[in-house]
Amino acid sequence: MIKRLLTAFFLLLPAAVFSASLTLDDFNNRTWFGPTWGNRPMLVSWASQDSRNVVKATSVGTVENYMIIRSKSFPVEDWQNVVRVRADIKADFVDATSSLKFEMKNNTGGLIQAVTYSNVPNGTWTDIVWDVSPGATPVALLDFVMDGLGANECTYYFDNLRLVMQNGTTQYWDYFESQPMGWSGNGDVVSFNADSPEFLSHNKSTDSANSGAGYFQWQFSAGYAELQITGKNYSWSNYNTLKADVMTSDVLVPMRFTLWYGAKSEGESVDRYAVSTNTWTTMYWPLPQGTTAWNVTEFKAGIVPTALHSNGTYYVDNIIIGKVNVTVVKSTSAAIAMPGSDVTVTLNYANSGDMEATNTYLTDAIPFNCYVPEAAANGSADSVEYFVGSAWQGGHSEAATKIRFKDSFIAAGASGLSVSYKIRIR
Structure with missing residues (x-):
């Protein structure tokens, strides 16, 4: 007698409309502000300058000869192996003798080290270097002191603050890409x-x-x-x-x-x-x-x-x-079959989303008139399990009523993936 194949599959997801993945925070940017104690009035902002994303410090007066931008205090950091601090700096309308001092402070505001770069160039980006003495710790606060400004209302731009270690490697401390x-x-x-x-x-x-x-x-x-x-x-x-x-x-x-x-x-x-x-x-x-x-x-x-x-x-x-968007299409090598014959069941799957899917199970029910005569290969997945009685097990059993394939990682945009197993008609 010819028997019709009856199979059921748990997962068939329609295509979905979705936005591209969104990075909420990569923690690449710090908070900077302009202290108001006695120095020149100023504005601190995140801006775009010369195709760069930067922190911009603009004086709005000429009362004092200097101005400061300061990091928000942060959990103490160990700078014992730091020998050099570098940053890309551009200064507009500064005096010819202007200087830029870099200060490291501890978590009570006490000064650890201060290094001055003299004669900051005007109107051009400069990779400014401050050589520091290794052993600075615990660092919890940074100041940039823009001094010798004269009577000019000037603007400083800051980009790519990085630390050079004793072994010569460079670590980025602030990209200044956007406001935190x-x-x-x-x-x-x-x-x-x-x-x-x-x-x-x-x-x-x-x-x-x-x-x-x-x-x-x-x-x-x-x-x-x-x-x-x-x-x-x-x-x-x-x-x-x-x-x-x-x-x-x-x-x-x-x-x-x-x-x-x-x-x-x-x-x-x-x-x-x-x-x-x-x-x-x-x-x-x-x-x-x-x-x-x-x-x-x-x-x-x-x-x-x-x-x-x-x-x-x-x-x-x-x-x-x-968005994870796993879709599955199921097919069989025959729609109807004679008792005792074998039919191959194939599950083709893909992830059309923009985020990887992890620990995905493709679970299929064995038709009541069939059994799995042999262990299935993993295919594109990582492992196969069989549901026998009331529990899943790794070993093959002809008594299994369900089968499932586990794929630990389906990359975003992945396609052409498949798993298959053989059933025999009773």
């Missing part, structure tokens, strides 16, 4: 200084050429600790996944992202755990359901400590949202 997002601490977060510090550190980063990473320490055994962005209005309805590079000192504390939609607080993500301590790991969180319906007004990255894990450190870098 303004992360603040929330919950049981340790304050580093009394001066509302920046929750960003260059001590740890996913790349030595990268400027830094978001950072906090947590304390106490209850509650939570997180970095937060508030007072925003983001439309993320076309995204379904958030990923970030995360590092923590404790693998037993859950890490999560929480989204708020005004008064709505249902945007709490699933918990993720680090696989090892003090090691960068790329993690993925499905965006909460409310993201598709409401504008995001706050988002928070943090941890939820437990009573047994009362303190530690947390770093986050490269926060990106995007």
Whole structure:
């Protein structure tokens, strides 16, 4: 008797319209401002100049002969191996004898080192170098002092602040690409200084050429600790996944992202755990359901400590949202077959989204009138499992009622992927 093949497949996703992935923060930029104690009135802004993104310091008076821009205080950093500081500088309308002093300070504002570059060129970009004595620590504040300005209302532009190490390598400390997002601490977060510090550190980063990473320490055994962005209005309805590079000192504390939609607080993500301590790991969180319906007004990255894990450190870098869009097309080598004959089932799949899919399971039910006579090859996937009785197992069994293939990583835009298995008609 000829039997018709009856199969069912769990995943058949329609194509979707989506936006390109969006980098929320790569933590490559610091906060700078102009102190007002006694120096020349000035404005500090992020601007575009000569096809560069820069920090711009403009004097709006001539009362004093100098002006200063200062970094927001940051968690203390170890500069013991730094021998040189460099930055691309352009100065307009400065006096011929103008100088630019670079100052490193500790977390109480005390001066560690000050190095002066004399006779700053006027009207041209210059790679300015300050040779510093190694051993500077703990650095928590930076000043640029623009001195000898004369009676001119002048403008300085700053780009690509980098540190040269004793071994000759260069690390970027600030790209000056854009104004920082303004992360603040929330919950049981340790304050580093009394001066509302920046929750960003260059001590740890996913790349030595990268400027830094978001950072906090947590304390106490209850509650939570997180970095937060508030007072925003983001439309993320076309995204379904958030990923970030995360590092923590404790693998037993859950890490999560929480989204708020005004008064709505249902945007709490699933918990993720680090696989090892003090090691960068790329993690993925499905965006909460409310993201598709409401504008995001706050988002928070943090941890939820437990009573047994009362303190530690947390770093986050490269926060990106995007769209995972896995589609599957199923086919069989025959639509109908005789008892005892074999039919090959093929699952062709792709990811048309702009973000990689991780730990994807392609699960198929075995038709009631069929069984799997032999172990299936992995194909484009990484492993195969069989559902026998009430549990999944790695070993092949003709008693399996379902089969699933696990693909640990499907790249964005990947296509032409497939897995297959053989069924035999009873």
